[in-house]
Amino acid sequence: MGNYNNLETINFLKKLPEDVVIPLRQHKGAPCKPLVSVGDTVLAGQQIGEAVGLGSAPVHASVSGIVAAIDELPHPSGNKVISIVITVDEQQQSIEFNSLDNPDQSEIKQIIKDAGVVEIYGTPTCEVIENIDTIILNVTYESSMIAGCVGINSYSSQFYKGLKFLMKASGAKQAIIAVNRNNKEAFRILSNLKLESNIRVVPLKIAYTLNMENLLVYDILGARSQMGGKSQDVKVAVCGVNPAYEVYDAVVNGRPSMLMPVSVYGPVGNPQSILVPIGMRFKDIFEQCGGCNGEPGKIIVNGLYTGIAQYTDEVPVVKQTAGILIQSPSEILSVQPIPCIHCARCVDVCPVDILPTRIAILADQGKFDDCRLMHVMNCVECGLCTVECPSKIPLLQLIKYAKVAIERAYVDMAEKESSNLTLGCESCEGGV
Amino acid sequence: MTLTISAPPHKVKGITVNKIMWGKVLALVPVSLVAIYFFGLPALGILLASVITAVVTEAGIQKVFNQEITIADGHAVLIGLMLALVLPYDAPIWIAVIGSFFAIAIVKHAYGGIGSYMFNPVLVSWVFLNLSWTSIMTTKSTPHIVALTDLILENGAGFLVGVSPIALIGGVVLILMRYIEWRVPLSYFVTTLLLVFLLKDDLSYVITGAYLFGVLFIATDSATIPITKKGRIIYGIVCGFLTVLYGYYASYVTGTFYALMLANCIAPYIEIKTLPKPFGGDGK
Numbered sequence: 001m002g003n004y005n006n007l008e009t010i011n012f013l014k015k016l017p018e019d020v021v022i023p024l025r026q027h028k029g030a031p032c033k034p035l036v037s038v039g040d041t042v043l044a045g046q047q048i049g050e051a052v053g054l055g056s057a058p059v060h061a062s063v064s065g066i067v068a069a070i071d072e073l074p075h076p077s078g079n080k081v082i083s084i085v086i087t088v089d090e091q092q093q094s095i096e097f098n099s100l101d102n103p104d105q106s107e108i109k110q111i112i113k114d115a116g117v118v119e120i121y122g123t124p125t126c127e128v129i130e131n132i133d134t135i136i137l138n139v140t141y142e143s144s145m146i147a148g149c150v151g152i153n154s155y156s157s158q159f160y161k162g163l164k165f166l167m168k169a170s171g172a173k174q175a176i177i178a179v180n181r182n183n184k185e186a187f188r189i190l191s192n193l194k195l196e197s198n199i200r201v202v203p204l205k206i207a208y209t210l211n212m213e214n215l216l217v218y219d220i221l222g223a224r225s226q227m228g229g230k231s232q233d234v235k236v237a238v239c240g241v242n243p244a245y246e247v248y249d250a251v252v253n254g255r256p257s258m259l260m261p262v263s264v265y266g267p268v269g270n271p272q273s274i275l276v277p278i279g280m281r282f283k284d285i286f287e288q289c290g291g292c293n294g295e296p297g298k299i300i301v302n303g304l305y306t307g308i309a310q311y312t313d314e315v316p317v318v319k320q321t322a323g324i325l326i327q328s329p330s331e332i333l334s335v336q337p338i339p340c341i342h343c344a345r346c347v348d349v350c351p352v353d354i355l356p357t358r359i360a361i362l363a364d365q366g367k368f369d370d371c372r373l374m375h376v377m378n379c380v381e382c383g384l385c386t387v388e389c390p391s392k393i394p395l396l397q398l399i400k401y402a403k404v405a406i407e408r409a410y411v412d413m414a415e416k417e418s419s420n421l422t423l424g425c426e427s428c429e430g431g432v
Numbered sequence: 433m434t435l436t437i438s439a440p441p442h443k444v445k446g447i448t449v450n451k452i453m454w455g456k457v458l459a460l461v462p463v464s465l466v467a468i469y470f471f472g473l474p475a476l477g478i479l480l481a482s483v484i485t486a487v488v489t490e491a492g493i494q495k496v497f498n499q500e501i502t503i504a505d506g507h508a509v510l511i512g513l514m515l516a517l518v519l520p521y522d523a524p525i526w527i528a529v530i531g532s533f534f535a536i537a538i539v540k541h542a543y544g545g546i547g548s549y550m551f552n553p554v555l556v557s558w559v560f561l562n563l564s565w566t567s568i569m570t571t572k573s574t575p576h577i578v579a580l581t582d583l584i585l586e587n588g589a590g591f592l593v594g595v596s597p598i599a600l601i602g603g604v605v606l607i608l609m610r611y612i613e614w615r616v617p618l619s620y621f622v623t624t625l626l627l628v629f630l631l632k633d634d635l636s637y638v639i640t641g642a643y644l645f646g647v648l649f650i651a652t653d654s655a656t657i658p659i660t661k662k663g664r665i666i667y668g669i670v671c672g673f674l675t676v677l678y679g680y681y682a683s684y685v686t687g688t689f690y691a692l693m694l695a696n697c698i699a700p701y702i703e704i705k706t707l708p709k710p711f712g713g714d715g716k
Contacts, residue, residue, distance in 0.1 A: 295433060295434075296433070297435070297436055298436045303440075304440075304441060304442050305441040307440055307442065308440070309436065309440075310435060311437050313435070325442075329436075331443075332436050333438070333444060335444070338449060338502075338505075338546075339545065339547040339548065341546060341547040341655055342547060342654045342657070342659050343654040344613055344657075344659040347659050347660065347661060353708040354708065355660065357659065374707070375708075375710040383440050383441040386441050386444060387444045388444075389444070390447045390448050390449045390451070391448075391449055391547075392444065392448070394439065397439040
């Protein structure tokens with residue numbers, strides 16, 4: 001494999017792409033309402049999508065140029081989403097960014113909301129910090145998603161101020177910074193920051209990626225919120241490094257969420273963490289990173305164990321993108337499942353104490369009610385069971401299948417982003 | 433450009449069922465070699481007959497029932513080898529052939545094949561042979577570990593496996609490599625030692641090759657143990673308790689095998705009684 005030294009610092013783009021694709025849905029809620037039409041000239045930082053209801057965050061142009069199209073285009077989540085295509089112009093003008101001097105609590109909240117800051121799991125930051133008394137800042141990462149956390153190395157003081165703004169906006173009494181145990185660099189930087197007494201650093205064993213926020217809260221505070229529910233239920237907000245930095249940028253400089261650091265990992269000329277405008281297509285990013293070595297076999301967004309494989313390299317970077325991973329055709333996994341030998345390796349690695357193999361067998365037989373009794377909804381979809389399985393059974397896929405089926409059948413389940421899985425059986429509307 | 437799409441995870445560990453099975457076979461090679469060295473050609477005959485019968489039986493059954501032939505996964509070889517090791521050195525070849533056939537055809541495949549059987553095939557087959565041909569299966573001597581050298585080479589070994597307890601060290605290596613899980617052997621071993629100590633029994637009759645073989649290789653057969661974490665500890669304790677119960681009043685060699693078979697019976701019950709508590713709100 002190539003040289004990965006460039007992943008731990010943030011590199012900058014040498015040349016803007018010809019056009020960017022900005023999806024109007026970069027959050028959990030409904031897609032934004034477009035505020036521009038084809039042919040309009042937009043400036044960088046200009047709001048182009050208006051938030052619609054809860055879970056929705058405004059979208060801003062990341063570059064200046066002319067709106068070339070508004071259409072349904074591929075999105076890294078796997079679905080097609082209404083997006084605005086902007087042809088990049090040469091002048092690159094931005095709107096005038098205004099900031100307030102010494103804003104108060106409600107003003108900061110409003111600024112965060114207007115800046116369209118969204119957490120990596122899709123909830124707008126302004127909604128995450130409602131009604132809480134603790135903020136947990138997640139600085140744990142899987143190595144292929146390192147860009148989500150390297151901000152702490154490059155912009156530690158800004159990030160720390162961002163965290164304080166978050167605390168002020170939410171009225172949180174304490175903040176906890178969760179760091180991978182072996183991330184020595186982060187500990188060194190944090191100890192140089194002279195943290196206030198109500199902010200502490202906690203070393204952790206594993207990387208807490210998507211869907212694992214409630215587990216993170218439990219492992220640090222021992223507070224159990226319903227899996228699939230929100231961490232706000234126990235008055236905790238889980239925030240990322242990049243949103244904290246964006247909060248700082250929004251409050252101090254008045255700039256909305258426009259740029260995303262992403263790590264590019266795999267067989268490209270120069271793997272690196274690179275700061276790109278939101279909406280930059282993957283193929284343009286690969287070009288900036290020295291081009292792919294040979295045809296890529298698989299492009300994976302956000303992590304080896306949980307990431308989504310893309311069907312095209314035309315998809316853009318959105319606010320939930322932290323890592324892009326390329327596998328060459330020879331690296332692509334191809335396995336033949338064989339019967340379970342009950343070795344219990346999946347049980348031993350499961351972070352939420354469920355029995356993956358038993359649930360997978362029940363799911364395979366369509367016994368979803370039994371899956372529910374075995375607490376399948378607690379699964380955080382970390383994928384470790386499938387990684388460990390010597391029989392190569394697609395445990396995670398079967399568990400997700402059961403979860404989607406149960407969510408369709410029971411109305412009392414917690415609200416979740418719609419899934420792109422469809423079940424063959426439309427006739428059973430559920431046993432309610 | 434054609435891109436492959438599939439569900440995550442996109443990379444898995446290199447561990448496979450084949451590696452686990454062949455790893456166990458490899459761990460049993462040293463004790464087999466010592467047995468051949470000590471008992472000579474009859475031991476070699478028993479080992480070969482048992483392994484070959486197991487492989488041929490498995491291939492034959494899968495051929496007849498039009499299933500994929502899976503002899504390459506090493507499980508049939510492992511069962512054949514393990515069965516040969518629990519036979520007396522002077523047993524006739526046909527005992528090995530019948531035992532091996534019974535283990536594979538009846539106990540493994542009639543109960544659903546790899547991963548599905550309820551009882552360890554080696555144990556059931558051993559009990560079957562022991563009840564049917566008691567005079568042949570009764571060993572002429574009982575192992576008694578009185579000196580350190582007996583751990584390396586035991587002159588009183590009745591079954592092939594009893595010949596050298598130390599040669600079973602491969603099982604411990606497999607536990608350290610996580611090819612065999614650790615909860616069952618540890619709790620089994622500790623429970624046995626504790627009970628033997630409390631009953632003031634003679635430890636030199638306990639730490640035999642057959643007992644260690646039971647702890648490291650038979651008790652850890654993953655298809656026959658509970659999968660819950662707590663369940664595996666309890667299972668080990670039950671194994672230890674039953675072993676001492678049999679051993680205290682009879683022999684620790686045969687006691688180990690009967691105890692493990694009884695423990696197999698209650699493994700599913702232990703599992704459903706130790707299902708983990710839910711993580712979320714209703715588990716407060």
